[in-house]
Amino acid sequence: MENKDTAVEEGDTMADKATIIVHSGDMDKIYSALIIANGALAMGMEVSLFFTFWGLQRLKKGGLEKGPLSKMHMLGLGKWMVKRKMTKVGVASLEKLLQDFNELGGKILACDMTMEIMGIRKEDLRDDLISDYCAVGTYVNEARESSITLFI
Amino acid sequence: MENKDTAVEEGDTMADKATIIVHSGDMDKIYSALIIANGALAMGMEVSLFFTFWGLQRLKKGGLEKGPLSKMHMLGLGKWMVKRKMTKVGVASLEKLLQDFNELGGKILACDMTMEIMGIRKEDLRDDLISDYCAVGTYVNEARESSITLFI
């Protein structure tokens, strides 16, 4: 692959890269996204997280821990219970996972259309962590050459 | 790749193609699916959308705009508010996005098992937009050679 930004030719090979759309803002899904992302980085992959819709809410200042569970009342496992158990078994907080992701070289992309729709300004977001504000074209360019593509 | 319909060999390369399962009927997820799909088409990729379960409900005549938001009450952003804001910032309606998808050469596949389970007949669906009524085998054949695969 001589030029990463040109269109992938029919029959081209894939890069060792993961591109994940984080559409959901649910706490358990943000955990899944970051655990997969950090695992992939630790194993030498390139990783991009593209935050959109409810997911982008989690990148607002103070917003990371504010997501609900995707299944609130199942098994009586409430949100704070899950967090307490996670700490107990040694899973890092979302904040720590996000910082690690950034330090390990992961790329955080914010969907600018979501910002417009939801009236989110750059100053509302954790600008220090965001690599780029972009649209679907950037996502497609990353995803089309990624060996792992997920929508969470 | 000489024959697209034969099984992909171990170690084969991927086509510049996106295959997306639309399982959800939520309005925000249908937006995501169509925005990604149209973005990929605009960048020269082949795209197939495979509508199944609640997603297929959206292909019923008059059904496209009927999906709820996946997070109804978050931030006080109700469904009609989201739609109004989308129009305001220049995002096309779902109907326009779907028409564009069709005109740009995207392929819409309807899951025939879902039709049987939910008692949906061809005449209930927007037959003019649907390329094929098919089962999981068709999906697997498309997806196994796609560089982007998503479940929405």
Next chain:
Amino acid sequence: MENKDTAVEEGDTMADKATIIVHSGDMDKIYSALIIANGALAMGMEVSLFFTFWGLQRLKKGGLEKGPLSKMHMLGLGKWMVKRKMTKVGVASLEKLLQDFNELGGKILACDMTMEIMGIRKEDLRDDLISDYCAVGTYVNEARESSITLFI
């Protein structure tokens, strides 16, 4: 690809393999996961299902059929109605689909972090069906060389 367990090189090719994360425990999503998985196996692909979070609840003894629908009240189609209609149109039960998956050589992986967080012990799970108890590294190794990757 000489060694499946070593890191995939930049520009490497993909194996004819599907790796699916089953995060949701919703009945309709478990159906989707197993129908896709069995379809892919039937067409000669390798398939791994990685059960995590609410999805892992479904692997508890007696837990397979216990998931709710992801959209409970849409169209008045309740859970038991969906199951009855599925039987009527000849779709196998989740139990049958899972047994078939196992017999066709599919691999079921259980997320050990979820077990710790939710206090699930091996004896609570359907141990006979589970190929391995593992963490994100195993998932990444499978997914990075798979032509189909999904998060359900």
